[in-house]
Amino acid sequence: RIITAGAVMTREVVVGRPEDPITKAARIFAEKNFDHLPIVDDENRVIGIVTSWDIAVSVGKGKQKLSEIMTRQVITAREDEPIDAVARKLDKFGISGVPVVDARGRLRGIVTSDDISKLIGGGR
Amino acid sequence: RIITAGAVMTREVVVGRPEDPITKAARIFAEKNFDHLPIVDDENRVIGIVTSWDIAVSVGKGKQKLSEIMTRQVITAREDEPIDAVARKLDKFGISGVPVVDARGRLRGIVTSDDISKLIGGGR
Numbered sequence: 062r063i064i065t066a067g068a069v070m071t072r073e074v075v076v077g078r079p080e081d082p083i084t085k086a087a088r089i090f091a092e093k094n095f096d097h098l099p100i101v102d103d104e105n106r107v108i109g110i111v112t113s114w115d116i117a118v119s120v121g122k123g124k125q126k127l128s129e130i131m132t133r134q135v136i137t138a139r140e141d142e143p144i145d146a147v148a149r150k151l152d153k154f155g156i157s158g159v160p161v162v163d164a165r166g167r168l169r170g171i172v173t174s175d176d177i178s179k180l181i182g183g184g185r
Numbered sequence: 186r187i188i189t190a191g192a193v194m195t196r197e198v199v200v201g202r203p204e205d206p207i208t209k210a211a212r213i214f215a216e217k218n219f220d221h222l223p224i225v226d227d228e229n230r231v232i233g234i235v236t237s238w239d240i241a242v243s244v245g246k247g248k249q250k251l252s253e254i255m256t257r258q259v260i261t262a263r264e265d266e267p268i269d270a271v272a273r274k275l276d277k278f279g280i281s282g283v284p285v286v287d288a289r290g291r292l293r294g295i296v297t298s299d300d301i302s303k304l305i306g307g308g309r
């Protein structure tokens with residue numbers, strides 16, 4: 062009866078790798094119209110995150126790879142986390158999205174403030 | 186009793202001008218930790234919007250000024266608009282924020298999905 066991250070999250074998450082060029086992330090954001098790219102390792106564990114903000118603030122600084130701009134201390138959520146707790150987490154850290162991970166840190170989905178805002182809109 | 190855009194919006198909005206260099210918007214986003222820059226004319230009317238996404242997808246394309254990357258058909262809200270209607274608008278257009286304007290299109294504030302998401306979090 063409590064809405065959890067697992068019920069709200071997008072399960073098909075596009076991910077990046079640290080060695081990917083920044084231009085690859087830019088192309089993904091352009092094609093998919095979203096702003097969040099979790100970075101994973103060979104075991105699909107979340108090891109970083111890149112958002113449109115990271116790319117925007119890197120302009121003119123000569124950065125090449127996602128490893129140079131990604132945030133490594135990633136704030137995440139669990140599937141059974143109540144969505145209001147997720148919303149407070151976003152507000153507390155000033156971020157717009159959290160990868161949802163399992164007990165071993167492997168990516169299960171993603172929840173953004175856009176997804177949470179939709180709950181207030183109540184759908185079309 | 187109905188929460189309106191006017192009650193949720195941020196009133197102190199940082200704005201840009203079309204002739205501003207993209208690097209100026211990038212610097213603002215870096216300093217302020219946000220993603221939305223309404224573009225206004227001499228009368229403070231909203232004539233465009235630039236987000237981190239616009240800057241991110243412009244990398245490597247040789248763009249110089251905000252006029253080259255801004256969205257000119259701006260979706261806006263009014264102060265007396267119920268916040269659930271604003272949330273549906275964001276969802277419908279796949280955007281994360283709306284400038285709030287008066288009857289003459291002049292900027293009064295801004296509401297983003299982060300602000301709406303905070304309502305679900307209920308504050309700390």
Ligand SMILES: C[S@@+](CC[C@H](N)C(=O)[O-])C[C@H]1O[C@@H](n2cnc3c(N)ncnc32)[C@H](O)[C@@H]1O
Nearest residue numbers: 110112114132134135136155156157158159218
């Ligand atoms: C302070 S936020 C503000 C801008 C924007 N709303 C965003 O989330 O990108 C920008 C920084 O937060 C980082 N960030 C975003 N989501 C994160 C998350 N779930 N965990 C850790 N850092 C995150 C980004 O990598 C970026 O460096």
Ligand SMILES: C[S@@+](CC[C@H](N)C(=O)[O-])C[C@H]1O[C@@H](n2cnc3c(N)ncnc32)[C@H](O)[C@@H]1O
Nearest residue numbers: 094234236238256258259260279280281282283
């Ligand atoms: C389709 S959205 C998806 C990414 C992101 N969440 C955002 O809002 O930027 C990206 C595009 O929407 C545009 N946009 C954002 N807010 C807008 C608004 N209130 N009215 C019109 N276009 C807007 C941006 O200028 C950008 O070109």
